[in-house]
Every structure is written in structure tokens, then in C-alpha cells.
Amino acid sequence: MGRFEGRVAVVTGGASGIGEAVVRALHAEGAAVVVADVQDEPGHSLCAELGRRTRFAHTDVTVEDHVSDAVDLAVADFGRLDLMFNNAGVMGALGPIDRTPMADADLTLAVNLRGVLCGLKHAARVMKPQRSGVIISTSSPAGLLGGVGPHVYSAAKSAVIGLSKSVAAELRPFNIRVNTIVPGAVVSPMTATVVAGDAGDLDGATAALGASALMDRALTPGDVAAGVLYLASDAASYVTGVTLPVDAGMTGISGTSPYTTGRYEQPMMLLEAGRTTVAPGRA
Template sequence: MSGRLAGKVAVITGGASGIGEGTARRFHAEGACVVIADVQEGPGAALAAELGDGALFRRTDVTREEDVAALVDTAVEVFGGLDVMFNNAGVMGALGPIDRTRLADADLTIAVDLRGVLCGMKHAARVMKPRRSGSIISTSSPAGVLGGVGPHVYSAVKAGIIGLSNSVAAELRRFGVRCNVIVPGAVVSPMTAELVAEGAADLAGAQTALSGTAYMDRPLRPADIAAGALYLASDDAALVTGTVLPVDAGMTGAGGPSPFATGRYEEPAGLLEAGRRTDAST
């Protein structure tokens, strides 16, 4: 690895599995000290032990501000600062038709997916502003950009993350703190496996299911999202703030097929008025 995060300290919420785990591995390999935050104690502690020096796990419920505050304080106390806050923890949350949505489920979805991000931004900013540097990254979703690709409340909060991040970016840039969003496509991860396969542990089933709908030659993996997060966390993105980085194989930017390069349109021509065409000789 290139050591692009050498000397930096990163906190990753939802860091025990999926995108968070992949990012923790990549950040640590790139030289960062990593604090892995999650409610999944067993996997989180095991990951920190596997990574070894420069990694630790803290159980964190992002719906509890005191947990998030303590998480940030731990990064500062143990590793001496906070350079990167990756607000990645999230749940699919409330499912079902809008006329039957259970508001208790909706409230929990909002608490984890949006309020948790807000808490992460708040407590990262209180450390980063005085130091006049830092990178805050938050995970959104294609469901925050496109209708019909996620549950209703999930779609709302993922759109809210983009608006929140852009607003915070405008405030914090004068302090040298950057705030960006990453938009992963469908990733082979435990959460996706729970939706499309035989449960969260069935990653092979998720790989098979997602292969049938992949926009490119394979489904996305946590390492692909980690590579995008690495860019936003690194000094390569020193003047990048208020942006949304899709890592989704073109799902949000080029989701439809291109009919004008296949079939009757495969041969180059110019289509003019009333159906008149130019041909290759004109």
C-alpha cells in the first residue's frame, strides 16, 4: 500500500462488517490508526484484533449522542486526534407500503441513518474545527437520488444525508474541514445478503444474485467503496468538499441502457429532419 493515510486517525461507524469493515481494512493498510465503531461487538472486536496495532473497537450506538461523543473522545485520547470521520452506520429500516408504514420503525430508521450522521458530524466538527483540518465522509445511497430503489424512509434519510452534508460543507470549509458523501451501489455485504439471498451470512448467494443485475462486469464489493472513501479521506482530495461521489457502476448517472449504439443504430449515421439520414459517405 502507498501509505496515503500515514499519520492520520480515522473513526468508522458501522465498521464491523460490509462497507465499514472493508474501509477499516483499507484505511489501516494505508497507515491510518482506525477506531472501529459498531453495535456488533463480536465482529468489531475480532476485526480490531486482526488488524493489530493502530486499531481498536468501541461499541457505539449512533442513536445515542453520548456514545458518539465518547467515540470521538476515544480517538483523541488513544491516538491523539481525529482526521477522518466516516459516518457509515446505517440500516434498511422501515419496510412496506406507505399507507401501512409503522412510525416506530420509521423513527428508528431516522435515528440511525440520519440523526446518527448528524451526531457524527457534530462531534467530529468540535475536534476538527480548532485544528483547522479534517475530512467528514457520510454514506448515502442511490435510493437518496432515485425513486423506487429503496424503502420509503430509507430513501428519505439517504437524500437527507446529501442535503445535510452539503450544508455542513458550506459552514466548515473556512475551517479547513471537508464534508463529502459517498453513494455506493448494491454491494456484496451482509445487509444486501439479507435482502437478496438466504440471510446476512450468505455472501455467496448475494454475489450470485447481484451478478445478474450488475451494471458492469461484476457486483460491487466493500473494497470498491473503500477505495472511494480513501480518496475523500486523503490529501489527494484536499480541495474537494460539498460533493457526492457515486461508486455505483453508473447506476445513478448512467442507469439506463444506451439504445443508440446497438441494433439499427449500430452503424454510424446522422439522423436529420423527417427521418432523413446521412450515411458513411457524407
């Protein structure tokens, strides 16, 4: 019996990248999953591969009826909704702020923020009468730090965190938990386009991201899926309103400690007016 036996999830952006990893992990642990994505071919292929307990719903998250239909499909075919993972997102508008086309900005906000709002709305519609459920949305380090993502993307991802905390306060009395996951730069087709110049070059993306990784390897979609499944599981049954980074400390640790290298490799004391003493036994 898996942790999610008998539970039902909707995963937006579920046909590739982080979403696909979460779909696979949930299904492996017993959940029924609706893969909600605008990418028809990979979505259908994933469901065909996993077989029973999966459905594909063509879902453009900028269209509220699509999001609503994906939720309704989960309830119609599997009887309930236990997890809504609002994961669909795009980098969207790139470039200097003074040259940003507003149409590009509007679409970026529509996918990355309005789409999450739609997911929260329609998940709550089903979960409130159940008086149970978990809603998780994907943000980004760009939502917490300046200069690590495009402008409009950063604004949307910051707003996802604020929106999730606000909704968490509303839904807490209904035993519905609402949290946010913050993945670092993860190996995915979208990231591969940025760092390797080819959405299909995942090996190139792995090498490029691994070379600059804060830990000993590149972040994988499976790493992020582990964080999502924790937040969705009973192990996190008292966890709501939190923002969980899966980023090797990028957003929480400003840099490498200078107090473990060079002259500081040996224990010592730094005292008044710069006076130093070496720890006993280390002279």
C-alpha cells in the same frame, strides 16, 4: 509509507460490510482507526486481527454519547481526528407507506440520519480547533432516485446529502472537507439478507447482484472503500460538498444507449423529417 500514515479515523458501522472494508484499507495505509459499531463480537475480532493502531468502541449511533465517546477515544489514544466516516446504517422500516409503524420509521431515521448528524457534530467539535479534517457520510441511490429503496430509508439518505452539503459550507473556512459517498447495491450481510435470504450467504449475494449488475460483476465493499479513501486523501484536498456515486452509473446514466445497437451499429446521420444518411465509407 501509506497515504494515511499518522492519521486517525473513526468509522461507524466499521465491524462489517463497507465499514469493515474501509477500516482494513485505512489501516493498511498507515492510519489508526477506531471501529465504532453496535456489533461487539465482530468489532473486537477485527481489532484483534489488525492489532495495533485499532480500537473498538461499542457505538449505537442513535445514542449521542456513544458517538461522542468514540470520537473522544480517538483523540485520547491517538492524539487527533483526521477522518470521520459516518457509515452506520440500516434498511429499517419496510413495506407500504399506509402501513408503516411510526416507531419503525423513528428508529430508521434515528440510525440513518440522526446518527450522521451526531457524527458531523462531534467530528466538527474536534476538527475545528485543528483547522483540518475530512468527514464522509454514506448515502444511497435511494437518496437520489425514487423507487429503489424503502420509503423512510430513502428519505433519510436524501437528507444525508442535503445535511452534508450544508455542513460543508460551514466547515470550509476551517479547512474541513465534507463529502458523501453513494454506493450501489454492494455485497454485504445486509444485502445478502435481502437478495439471498441469509446474511451469511455472501456468495449467493455476489451471484444475485452480479446477474443484474450494470457492469461485469457485483459491487464489492472494496470498491466503495476505494472511493472513500480517495475522498479522504490529499488527492481530493480541493474536493468538498460533493456526492460521489460508486454505482456503475446507476444514478447518473438512465439506461443503456440505444445508439450503439441494431441499425445504429454503423455510423449514420439523422436529419430533417427523419431523413438518414450513411456515414462516408459505411454504405
